[in-house]
Amino acid sequence: MSSSNDNRTDIERRKNEHIDICLREDVQSRAVRSDAHRGNSGHIDSSRSGFDSYRFRHNALPEIDFAAIDISASFLGRPLQAPLLVSSMTGGTTEANRINRRLAEAAERRGWAMALGSGRAAIERPELAESFRVRELAPTIPIVANLGAVQLNYGYGADECRRLIELTEADGLVLHLNGLQEVFQPEGDTDFSGLLRRIEKLCRELDKPIGAKEVGWGIDGENAGRLFDAGVSFVDVAGAGGTSWSQVEKFRLPPGVRREAAEALAGWGQPTPACIEEARSAVPDGCLIGSGGLASGVDAAKAIALGANLAGFGRSLLAEAVESVESIEEKLAVIEFELRAAMFGIGAGTLEQLAETNRLIRPGG
Amino acid sequence: MSSSNDNRTDIERRKNEHIDICLREDVQSRAVRSDAHRGNSGHIDSSRSGFDSYRFRHNALPEIDFAAIDISASFLGRPLQAPLLVSSMTGGTTEANRINRRLAEAAERRGWAMALGSGRAAIERPELAESFRVRELAPTIPIVANLGAVQLNYGYGADECRRLIELTEADGLVLHLNGLQEVFQPEGDTDFSGLLRRIEKLCRELDKPIGAKEVGWGIDGENAGRLFDAGVSFVDVAGAGGTSWSQVEKFRLPPGVRREAAEALAGWGQPTPACIEEARSAVPDGCLIGSGGLASGVDAAKAIALGANLAGFGRSLLAEAVESVESIEEKLAVIEFELRAAMFGIGAGTLEQLAETNRLIRPGG
Amino acid sequence: MSSSNDNRTDIERRKNEHIDICLREDVQSRAVRSDAHRGNSGHIDSSRSGFDSYRFRHNALPEIDFAAIDISASFLGRPLQAPLLVSSMTGGTTEANRINRRLAEAAERRGWAMALGSGRAAIERPELAESFRVRELAPTIPIVANLGAVQLNYGYGADECRRLIELTEADGLVLHLNGLQEVFQPEGDTDFSGLLRRIEKLCRELDKPIGAKEVGWGIDGENAGRLFDAGVSFVDVAGAGGTSWSQVEKFRLPPGVRREAAEALAGWGQPTPACIEEARSAVPDGCLIGSGGLASGVDAAKAIALGANLAGFGRSLLAEAVESVESIEEKLAVIEFELRAAMFGIGAGTLEQLAETNRLIRPGG
Amino acid sequence: MSSSNDNRTDIERRKNEHIDICLREDVQSRAVRSDAHRGNSGHIDSSRSGFDSYRFRHNALPEIDFAAIDISASFLGRPLQAPLLVSSMTGGTTEANRINRRLAEAAERRGWAMALGSGRAAIERPELAESFRVRELAPTIPIVANLGAVQLNYGYGADECRRLIELTEADGLVLHLNGLQEVFQPEGDTDFSGLLRRIEKLCRELDKPIGAKEVGWGIDGENAGRLFDAGVSFVDVAGAGGTSWSQVEKFRLPPGVRREAAEALAGWGQPTPACIEEARSAVPDGCLIGSGGLASGVDAAKAIALGANLAGFGRSLLAEAVESVESIEEKLAVIEFELRAAMFGIGAGTLEQLAETNRLIRPGG
């Protein structure tokens, strides 16, 4: 999520603007409800995320002990205390560095997986690499490095990816597919032709696991299938309902064609729950991350019941991430508590039981 | 609905807070409509209770005499002038005592059944037992004692239950299943494992009828079946749409994980009409109470047409219950009048005809 | 719509209150949308009447001449310039007299049928009969006298009906079925048992045509069938969506049980379009009037396309009826123009073509 | 869209009023949502246009190069840089002249097709013809002349049409079918009988291509079929959801029957997407223009995916058209960019792929 020909100040400004806009403006996708009352903060309105259309049927006789509910999981060969992931957000600037370190420390304490923001800056400007190094703060959890898939069409290959994984001491690399975001960036990299073949090649060449993700418009069943066929180890659907990146870029654009056009795409994208369901049925055994618009641990429970192995949170964590490690840590604990409460409410004592529950329904149809 | 290790002042405070919060705050469930305008009083908004989705087809030629409509019923071996129940609410404090006495007196005058709030305080602190004794005010109607089912996992057995029935001179005992409420209480009793077997044992050991109820998240068909198989004499579905107990507890909690998490559960639970329909088809002959979010006698008529034998009202009565016997009595009379008007509107002269009407429809699907 | 034991001043007050309330308060039924924004005037909000759920498919090539559209019809053996009816509203007081005379004069000028309000006052107090005599102002149009069907259970028979028809010089008599309204009137006549048999007897005994109508809760297919079997000559469905009579009575009631209960019935009743469809399929050849909540000539066109022979307007005309003959006349002309415009829009040059159009659809289902 | 017996000042006033009203008042059709919040400007609210009910399923792996997307098309034998059309709007007055010249210049620069407003004034008052001559500003693009089809019933024939095509140097002529608008014009031409036969005759007699369009109520599948059978070369559905011409005329009418009646027709008409779908399936190979309520290039993409060959924009361009060529040009560029972005988002590199995509869905049903 960085464009070519940036100098250091440009990167710094863009990254900080992204964070500021995500905290201050209403950048929530309108893919689910075009007519919802517009908010204006970093908060995700769950009636606009698509998860509200799904409901758990309550179980008045759970027949389990709340204290014994087991939500431990694993990812990329490392154990997790919860099936939860901090989604890729930032890196490359002083403020990003602070955010990443806070997120990493909190994730380590709570046993969540942690994904870094796009590491392109770290590759191209070694002096920025520092801000992506959080391993010392998070020695035991899975860490995922992040890069734009489209860079494979702009000179990147196995070498650059290997370098990024090494300098971040990551357990794997996730490539983001963000076509529409590039289109709305002034000098975006918009040649997405032949990417699948290049991803396939990369998967063969690297010995660390490679994943693919969207950034808020969603990976559907068809593409999840094509990606696993190409050799990825996991797919993060990053569906619509949460952050809309055409909206975020709109707030940064100067007056002109792109800025005027952004609004028309505010409702674009495949809602996250649909992505998860489709992807799971297309790829029965693949490792899936459900993310995009999750606002609570109840949403995480729905994501898992719909077929995700892990559930990811992005913008929902941002307000706390600019504050302190303690704020984030409490936020993560709240999400876990909500997840456990939901599991208790349907009588699921393990993630397997949650994944196989018949108590998730879609009243509308 | 009381937690361990309470001293008298704690109980007093908690009970009073429950009542205050139910009267002042918007604690209505969002299980039916997450986007409804939020109210802020003790009043139940019927567009949020699930009963609005059901409608009676009007009968312009009722062919009956309004004055001859017969709504007399019976419960636990005693006759009722109406198929209606005051749901379990309170007991154990001076103010609770006043409320219970007013409710009992009004119920006796109108011939409703009356359920008491949780009697755990009465068992554990004999000096509080007084506030549960309302039989002198209500000599002819069925009175139901109430206890948390989960206490069977925390040392309670047939003896304690017998003692409670005796000191309340009740005709039966209802056990409440309130897992999610316990989870949101600081020192809640949250081990719900193996409860069904213990309920079964209790039913065998006691010679008074035992029932089971939820507290606002609903008992579905599957659990209604399991409960009757275990030997209960009646089930009160206490479904979602009315009072949300995670919301009530939220207003009492100090800042922290639980308080932050409560909001995410505000929409939890199975709407009351669905519970009744499911339970009736799972248990064709069992005695069912339809409650949770009922706001009028028209809702009561719908509950009965959906399969309930009695209809229960909780928070709808609270505003009047803190006022005077006369207020409650008028409120009960209003509900009866609405029930009769609905029966007249479809031409049902008896509760049997109401139960078998084909004039209840669900326009949406 | 008058209750027993009234003296003249009582009648006068009640009739005037009905009119005032209908003009000033929001008495629109909530049978169609319980959540609509509440208005507070005599105006009917068409999004709350049920007709908005039906739409005409536009015909861009009508292939007819707007000026040649023929909407002439007939009713009770007299010709009409439009298939439209002024619904029963008032009579029996000085102000009612003025309203009836204005309505009759305007109906005569535009060639509409005209129904009078309940004539019970005229029977019981001959001195009030004058206010029901409008024939001199409306020599050519069909005039319909009106009486509560329930009076047949309270001493009325063929004699009283004959007398009413004679003194109003009416072409027929319509009996209103208003059970729920009687229930909400302090001393309402609420014994509706055995009414159908009495209607049957009356139809045999009288040589003028007898019809039946509701007052805003609707006559469904089943009852339309029973009424025609009993010998009525026409049925006016008077369905829900327009004026709610429990609401109207609510505004008149003193504090107490009835007043408190009225609100719970505000959404009662079968929406008018459903009544018409059902009744037409139950009674393929019976003469049907579609009324209840009609707000425009487009609604009238829908009523006819759904199966009505005539379309009736009540409260929609009231604001003009208290003003002047000219106001009503213009209002009637507006409704006719809307009806013609709708017919032009689907290319129907005659009422037969309108009745048989396949261009009325119900997008929602 | 002009009525008989006008003198020059009348025409001038009416045309200017149309433009003013379209810019200032809420004239958006309520055919799609009768309950939407009413706006009050020239802006089209896309949640009211019907296109919001259709969504594109996002393709995270478009596998194409955004820069290589090809949207070139052709119409009436001339090449277009985009499959887009400026819909018929104005002509005949000084201000109209300015608007037409700006639109023509911008359309030429961006390679859009351009339709003129009704040319009746040019035929009947040669001194006004000047304002329809824009060919000098738009030498390469297709220009379409415009006339009311109903004029064929009021003395117009092949000669007048030929004259209009010649003086506008147009590539074809489109006849508008605007029955309901004529009805709401004080001296409108409302005899639409036998028009189809006359259109057929005209198609035979003229050697330039003849098309047919509505003005905002839509041409459905049945009529599209009849029109192609009659020999037209293209049909512009001009469906409901955008400008409502009964609303526009309402704002111009003096108090009286017509003005009062207009509101009842505000929801009339067949929504544009339905028209396109129906028309395409009725006429698999006919040239179709999708217009009526299009607010963005995403809507244009939907129109094409539903079956249109070109997409037309009317009132959406008006605010810019009264400003400057540069404003319109930017507006056209924005629409093109949105169209390309939508194509990129589903991975369609050509208009053929867009037309055949299986990625357009209708979530509601």
Ligand SMILES: Cc1cc2nc3c(=O)[nH]c(=O)nc-3n(C[C@H](O)[C@H](O)[C@H](O)COP(=O)(O)O)c2cc1C
């Ligand atoms: C401030 C911010 C920065 C982001 N940066 C990246 C990034 O560098 N790489 C990436 O793949 N996704 C990035 N994302 C997208 C998120 O990983 C996530 O897919 C998206 O925001 C949707 O999830 P959400 O609704 O939970 O925020 C970013 C999101 C936010 C809010």
Ligand SMILES: Cc1cc2nc3c(=O)[nH]c(=O)nc-3n(C[C@H](O)[C@H](O)[C@H](O)COP(=O)(O)O)c2cc1C
């Ligand atoms: C103030 C208050 C106190 C309550 N206390 C109890 C209780 O002690 N035991 C119990 O089983 N239910 C208790 N309930 C739950 C009610 O019995 C009922 O199931 C629930 O409120 C849903 O019904 P409603 O929507 O009509 O209020 C209480 C409810 C209220 C409003």
Ligand SMILES: Cc1cc2nc3c(=O)[nH]c(=O)nc-3n(C[C@H](O)[C@H](O)[C@H](O)COP(=O)(O)O)c2cc1C
């Ligand atoms: C002021 C007023 C008085 C009415 N009085 C009578 C009446 O005496 N008899 C009767 O059968 N209906 C009466 N009605 C009912 C109307 O005939 C009609 O059925 C009902 O209002 C529904 O139609 P609407 O929605 O067009 O008003 C009255 C209605 C109004 C508004």
Ligand SMILES: Cc1cc2nc3c(=O)[nH]c(=O)nc-3n(C[C@H](O)[C@H](O)[C@H](O)COP(=O)(O)O)c2cc1C
């Ligand atoms: C100001 C204005 C003037 C118009 N004049 C004409 C006209 O002369 N002839 C015609 O066929 N349509 C005319 N139309 C209708 C448009 O061509 C178009 O069919 C209609 O406005 C619906 O499209 P829209 O929703 O994009 O505006 C006019 C529209 C506008 C806004």
